[in-house]
Amino acid sequence: MSDKGDNYEVYEVTYKGRVVYIGAGQSGRSAHAKSGASHNVKLNELFFKDAENMKVLVLREGLSQEEALESEKEFIMASQPEFNITHNKKTKFRKYTV
Numbered sequence: 001m002s003d004k005g006d007n008y009e010v011y012e013v014t015y016k017g018r019v020v021y022i023g024a025g026q027s028g029r030s031a032h033a034k035s036g037a038s039h040n041v042k043l044n045e046l047f048f049k050d051a052e053n054m055k056v057l058v059l060r061e062g063l064s065q066e067e068a069l070e071s072e073k074e075f076i077m078a079s080q081p082e083f084n085i086t087h088n089k090k091t092k093f094r095k096y097t098v
Helices: 029-034 041-053 065-079
Strands: 008-015 018-026 054-063
Touching (some): 008 065, 029 041, 054 065
C-alpha cells in the first residue's frame, strides 16, 4: 500500500461455491461477512444457518476508496450475486434456501 488512502479491498462471499455477495470497504471489512452482524440481512441469515459452507475471498486490495467502489460495481455487474441489491439487474432478493 502506497499511502493511507490505499487501504480498501473488494471481496466476495460464496456459498457452496456460488457467489452470493460482493462487497468493498477498508482493509479487513471482509471479516464482517462471517460475523453474523453484517448490514446485509441475507448474509446474517446464511451465517446462522450454515456458516461452514460460506467462504470469503479478498479479490483486490490496496485500492483507493474510489477504485474499490468501481471494482465492486464491476464484480457485481459481472456475477449478479443474489444478496447484492445495488448494481444488480436481477430481482432484489429472491428466495434463497440453505
